[in-house]
Amino acid sequence: MIEQIYMLGYRHRAFVGLFLLLVTIFTAAGLQRLQIDTGIDSLIPADDPSRLVYQKVMREFGTDNKTIIYIKDANLWTPEKLAKIEELHFAIEKIDGVNRVDSLFTLHTVKGKGGKIVSRPLLAASPKTEEEALDAKKSALANPLYQGNFFSENGEVTAMMVSVIDAEDSNNFSRTIHLTLEEQIETYRSDFERIAQVGPPRINAELKNSLYEDFILLGPLSVVVLVVSILIFMRSWLSAMVPLVTSLITIIWTFGALGWIGVPLNILSAMIPSLIIVIGSTEDTHMMSAFLRGLKENPGKNSRREAVKYMAKHIGLPMALTVLTTTLGFASNLFSNIGLIQQFSFAATFAMLANGFITILVMPLMLSIFGADESTSILKDMERNSLPDRIMSVFRYSQVRFPISILVFTAILCAFFLFQASKLYVTNDPLSYFPSDRPLIQDAKRIHEDLAGIKIFFISLESKQGKAFQKPKNIQKLADIQRFLTHQGVYDGSISLADHLQFLNHEFRGGSPENPLPESRQLVAQYLMFLHRGDLDNYVSHDYRRANIVVRHNITDSHTLNQYIEELQEVIVKIAGPDMKFFIVGENLMVNKAAESLMTAQVKALALLMALIFLIMSIMFTSFKGGLIALVPAIIPIALMFGIMGYLDIPLNPGTAMVAVIAIGIAIDGTIHLLARYNELCRRTSDYDDAVNTAVNDEATPLIVSSIALAFGFGILIFSNFTIVAQFGALAAATMLFSIFANLLVTPIIMTRIRLVGLYQILSMSIDPKVLDGSPLLQNMSNYQRRKAILISELHEFEKGELLVKQDTIGRNMHLILSGEAEVIRRDGNESHSLAILKPGQIFGEVGYIRETERTANVLATKKVTALRFDYERMQKDLKFFPNIVAKLNFNISYILGERLADMVAKSKNK
Amino acid sequence: MKLLLRSQLFFLLSLLISLSHLQECIGFTSSETTGAEIMEEVDKRHKQFPYIYEEQSMILVDRYGEQDTRKARRYSRVEEDGTVRFLLLFDYPQEVKGVALLANREPDGKTNKYIYLPAYGEQLLESADEGNGDNFLGTDFSVENLTGEILSDHRYVRRDDREVEKVKYFVLDVYKAKNTSTKDRILRRHFIQQDNLYITLTHHFDKHRRIARIQSHHDLKEVDHDMLRANMILMENMKNQHQSLIKTSRRIFSHDYVPLEIFTAEWLYENYPHIEPTEEIDTDDPFDKKETTE
Structure with a gap:
């Protein structure tokens, strides 16, 4: 077949x-x-139950799918440079698909001093004088909410956060956004020491480009390697x-x-x-x-x-x-x-x-x-x-x-x-798919070093009570969790409602060095009136039942991250208490999980x-x-x-x-x-x-x-x-x-220590069943066992006139005739006597098989003969490989010899 | 017969008055009328009453459509010397009850704003927006948006009239008075209904001449002859996709409702003393009753 x-x-x-x-x-x-x-989605199990929670949290607190535009310049806080950043901000806002741009021109700050409260945008517009620029720098660096997120500690780096929404769910969206952003960035490249974008659109676009390049390179290279190796060897x-x-x-x-x-x-x-x-x-x-x-x-x-x-x-x-x-x-x-x-x-x-x-x-x-x-x-x-x-x-x-x-x-x-x-460890971080010397990875590293890692996850707490997160004791829970995050020492930073309130309290108290949380629910509510809802979108739900801690990190080892997350979970259970549910979610976490x-x-x-x-x-x-x-x-x-x-x-x-x-x-x-x-x-x-x-x-x-x-x-x-x-x-x-x-x-x-018989050989063997049925050697054996017994023997073919066994020689094997015909001829001096004609199914040489002795007659093929040879030595070896089959064969040989002995005794009695 | 003559006389008189008014309007709509003249007429027609008390609901809608409701009382009073006093006092939610925004606009146009937070302590905090005209207390309105602009501080440039859904509008661009060039930054654009001279729509621009906020006035009520007031003011923040809606449920023009003493810190401290920290408070809505306008 x-x-x-x-x-x-x-x-x-x-x-x-x-x-x-x-x-x-x-x-x-x-x-x-x-x-x-090349989307990140394909790295997350479709049946991951946290996917639904993640989507819910994203809907409520905004997406973690953000592109960071990293801008570095030693003279960042000058009217000229800030004007360029402002231009870039508004140019990016105009891009189709860009949903929101957060930069130093959208940030809001509150400043308190000597009974005065100033609540204002950090920079409503690019400043006209050096003093204004430096004042903005001072405010920006003094705000702990923005440090590490929007500004580096030394003020030489600022970040622009670009959120995009693919309303049409188009296939090329990431690539288009990446290229459009890159086009805008290119316009301003010469204005800053360094400017680069890092985020899902770039990662996605680079994955796609690399995929195309791989297709172009690897296929033909394989062909060359194959042809050369085959030509060399064959x-x-x-x-x-x-x-x-x-x-x-x-x-x-x-x-x-x-x-x-x-x-x-x-x-x-x-x-x-x-x-x-x-x-x-x-x-x-x-x-x-x-x-x-x-x-x-x-x-x-x-x-x-x-x-x-x-x-x-x-x-x-x-x-x-x-x-x-x-x-x-x-x-x-x-x-x-x-x-x-x-x-x-x-x-x-x-x-x-x-x-x-x-x-x-x-x-x-x-x-x-x-x-x-x-x-x-x-x-x-x-x-x-x-x-x-x-x-x-x-x-x-x-x-x-x-x-x-x-x-x-x-x-x-x-x-x-x-x-x-x-020592093996696992990682599923998409950034680890690229070599470390690639510009994308270098840019991500810079953002991590100067600001915070580009990876984000959320810790979302949910209470059954309305306005729960206006209560100081619940806000304290957020602060406690953040304290533990700091204690773990592996994340780059975290922000929550607690940070905002600590900051407001600090400013209202005239910049007191200690930043305790507001002590009453009313004060919390009254402070929060100084913020826009938009300022808190990422941190608390509108009904204050759910709060969110945003954590940024740069951990690439999934196993390590998962271990820290497990540890964090155990601590949050204790901090949140029985009345509060919590979820630790993020696309990045699902990928790592x-x-x-x-x-x-x-x-x-x-x-x-x-x-x-x-x-x-x-x-x-x-x-x-x-x-x-x-x-x-x-x-x-x-x-x-x-x-x-x-x-x-x-x-x-x-x-x-x-x-x-x-x-x-x-x-x-x-x-x-x-x-x-x-x-x-x-x-x-x-x-x-x-x-x-x-x-x-x-x-x-x-x-x-x-x-x-x-x-x-x-x-x-x-x-x-x-x-x-x-x-x-x-x-x-x-x-x-x-x-x-x-x-x-x-x-x-x-x-060398085994003997195998192929199933296909057993199944494909074509031997007349009558021969097998009639053979005393294969009596009381199933058809499968008979076939297997045949396959552990040796198959030999003899032409007409060829000797199967030679008289007076020593041979420790016996034969089973499968087809053809042979004659047993005994030679005494010059005389020959035909003792028997052997037909298919019959065996001969069984005495020599049992005992090392000389053959007493020739066996001659009178027609073309196909016979199986059972060798004593081989059968002894095969006994350990196929004990059942060899045992049955030995039993049948004993039976045949017994029958023959009985015949001989009967014959001698008759004589 | 006498009755008939009297009614005919009344009709003729009304006709004459109407015609004179019509003549006034026709003259006013002439293309030669300047922006400043139109604004003067708007101000004259709908000038602020000296004593106003209003009960308002503020509905803040975020980008996801979630709503927060606040209730407040608004007091405003114009003194004889031109000083304008303004007090916005929050009643609901209970956590912010007693929070107040107190503003004084001196005759010279200088405005001082103070904030009182009962939970913080008995202290007025000076609120300095540093001339940015930024929003107050988490709404999308600035104080100026609600108190009206001082004509002398601004320059008005008339643009082509517009007609939207068969309603004709004057269109005026507003600049700071000290700026004389049209290349200067436009602050806002008023759309004034020609039939009632009421500013029903204002586009507020950012530095890049983009519309940052849209303020629209709805549910106009005649409060005195031709004088109108909007019972609903909507401010849409285009950048942050927020909306703030102020709905006036009760309005009273009365000296008695707006005594001078309420515009002081003492009155606030006495009526809304410092709140000691408590965990549970009553969250009943004090304005949970049928809204009326007087």
């Missing part, structure tokens, strides 16, 4: 070609519908062209399908073309290797056709399995509650499946047209290629000389790296994937040991990878979190090919060590070539504009190299 599917492209070229063309045209039409989503243009064609079709299918379905591209999608090109090429490499082997084994007239058939037969099922496991690796993230990962996972899963399907159709089709007709030196060159050959010579030497030491060393290495992995779920989701995905692989491999090789062995080359690279992350301080983020599952999915491919080959070889020999060596020899080159090509392919992702993609690429590349070590050094040592 599988072979027939693989042969479709060869047998029905026109039909397959037309089908591929039509689907490609259809999917290509979906490309224009592709959407790009020295065949066709081997390089086939993966390019399959990758190109896959890319069109994938992105076209995403367009039709409506799944947007995000920053992780930038690596999909590279993944398709690189991962997709590994299957092509294995298939091409099999085709070349096929040519070598089938020289002659129809060599190309036979080689394709050989390829289909030998690579068909392993390839289906590897496509399945690679796809599972990507699919394990499908259920992530983080949109960014889920969308990427969907796209990558689709791409891997599509690539497998396309490769199965395209590879035979292309081989049928461009494939070689005779074995060339390519295969030999490949096998003798210096790098894989050198690697293997080192590995072979180590395996033979120090098998146990290698296992112990590997275990110690894994333990060490797992210890390093304990999602990082924690990222960690647990990855552990779950990893466990699920490993369980699935274990299950699939156990079924495929009808052995739990097979399943366990398949996991070894997956676990070792992952342990090393996590260790390196811990050692090099690389955080777990949406990019690096996926390496483990994806790498397992890919690394297992080599193991599958290795195990499949070993299993195939075990059918031909009873020397398992030799079978392992041969399997490793056969698979080493494609495995090393594909792993190195994968490492190079992933490695090019370090050129990505996104740190998370670059980290993903570097770690995945390292994991691919580790998988060579695991697959070719460690796995073979374990393989």
Whole structure:
């Protein structure tokens, strides 16, 4: 069945070609519908319950989505500079989509001195004289509410807060706002020492630009790397062209399908073309290797056709399995509650499946047209290629000389790296997606240093009582929480209603050094009459039932932030008391909280994937040991990878979190090919060590070539504009190299200690059931057990006239005839006597099997014979691998011998 | 017959009066009339009564449409020497009861403003807005917006008349008197209804000649012959998207309601003494009764 599917492209070229063309045209039409989503929203779990609370708090206290325009100048407080800031303020206010601009021209201040109260704008308009400017500076720096938010301590920096609202919810809103703001800023750039904007529109716009740049850079770079690696290792243009064609079709299918379905591209999608090109090429490499082997084994007239058939037969099922496991690796993230990962996972899963399907159709089709007709030196060159050959010579030497030491060393290495992995931490901060030397990050750092971090969260307290936050005792709670925030020492600052009231009290009391809160509810209410509602929008609800503390920070480590937030929660519970509810919310917090779920989701995905692989491999090789062995080359690279992350301080983020599952999915491919080959070889020999060596020899080159090509392919992702993609690429590349070590050094040592039988071999076996039913050796066994018993034996074919057993020789094996006919002939001197004719189902040589003795007769094939050989030594080995089957076989042999003894006794009595 | 003659005579007299008034209006609407002349006529027609007592509700609406209501009593009194005294005394919410804004405008135009906060202590705090004409006590109004402007302090430039929904308006731009060039900063633009010479709409401009606030007068009531008063004054703050609405529910023109003594600190301290800190207070609305206008 599988072979027939693989042969479709060869047998029905026109039909397959037309089908591929039509689907490609259809999917290509979906490309224009592709959407790009670089919004922060996709980093927050859709089912996060705090999302609703966050939205409610945002509605009430205003958005945390603000762009900060940072202006620095040593002579900021001069009429000329302030006039420029004023111009900029009003120019920005005119921009479509700008909802509100807060700057030193909208700030309000209250000043008290000698029984006078001045309540006025900080600067109603730009000052005309130096004195006015300096007076404004004095007022601005004296107001604790504004320091750190709008002004730096030394007064050289001021900030403008721009709130934007995307009324039409347009796709390009962020980019348009960012560019328009940038245009305005550019006009004034020469007027100040430094001026820059930082906020969601810029972050979003830069994410999008970087995504486009990645698409343009990474795809072509992957192509170059792939072509060069394949040419170096395989020295065949066709081997390089086939993966390019399959990758190109896959890319069109994938992105076209995403367009039709409506799944947007995000920053992780930038690596999909590279993944398709690189991962997709590994299957092509294995298939091409099999085709070349096929040519070598089938020289002659129809060599190309036979080689394709050989390829289909030998690579068909392993390839289906590897496509399945690679796809599972990507699919394990499908259920992530983080949109960014889920969308990427969907796209990558689709791409891997599509690539497998396309490769199965395209590879035979292309081989049928461009494939070689005779074995060339390519295969030999490949096998003798210096790098894989050198690697293997080192590995072979180590395996033979120090098998146990290698296992112990590997275990110690894994333990060490797992210890390093304990230092792992998570982060989901969008700013950490960019490299630290990027201007955006530098600007954010400057704002943090001169003012306060650009990240904001709110602590919202809610009382059941109306006007609760006019009561001094409740306002005191706000102040107490803020005191604890200061005590935690990790935030840049916080502001609440309490700060406003402390400031007012301070000014009304003539600037007394102590700033206690107003002592009565009436005084609170009467002070607040000096403020506009707009001044308090962010801090208290209109009915004074809810109050809000605005906290600014610059923490990038999600785990640390989450820990501080947990600590804060515990304290607020005590401060707020039972009558008051509280919420700590912020987009930034939700994103960071999602990082924690990222960690647990990855552990779950990893466990699920490993369980699935274990299950699939156990079924495929009808052995739990097979399943366990398949996991070894997956676990070792992952342990090393996590260790390196811990050692090099690389955080777990949406990019690096996926390496483990994806790498397992890919690394297992080599193991599958290795195990499949070993299993195939075990059918031909009873020397398992030799079978392992041969399997490793056969698979080493494609495995090393594909792993190195994968490492190079992933490695090019370090050129990505996104740190998370670059980290993903570097770690995945390292994991691919580790998988060579695991697959070719460690796995073979374990393989020699096991014997596998493939389920597909059992199911695909075609033997006349009458033969099996009639054979005394297979009595009282289920059909499945009979098939498995057959598969742990050796299959041999004998031409007519060939001896199956030679008289007077010693051989510790017996045979079961599956087809054909043989004659037992005893030779006494020059005379020969035919003792019996053996038919399918009958066995012979059972005495030699039980006891080392000379054969008493020849067994000659009178027709072409297919027979199974049960070797004593091998059966003893297999007893530990397949105890039930071997025990049944031994029982049946005892039965047969018992019957024979009884016959002989009966015959002697009769005589 | 006598009755008929008397009624005919009354009709003719009324007709003559109307015609004379019409002639006055026709003459007034001439395009040659200056802005200052129009404002003088507006002032004359709707000049401030010397003694006014009003009960008002102030509704403050924020950008999200949330409303805060305050109730206050407004006293104003014009002395013979031209001094204008103004007292705004808050009654509701209970927390701000007794808060007062006391303003005196001297004949020379100098205005002093004081604030009394009973919860703060028995002390008048001088409120100095430093000539910015900024709003008071969290509303979008300045004191000047409510007391009316002094004509001599300003220069009025007449613009083209406008007609909106069949109502004709004079349009006057207001500048500071000391400025003579039209390039100077425009303070506000009055829209004066031609049929009643009442300023029903004023655009207040910021330094950049943008409309910062819009003041509109509604529910006009004739209080004495042609003299009108608005029972509702709405101020819209365009920058902050606030609205402040003053609704007058009761108005009395009487010397008895506005005695001179209430414009003193002593009267305030006596009637609204310092409040000692308490947590719970009565929040009943003292004006929770049917509104009337006298």
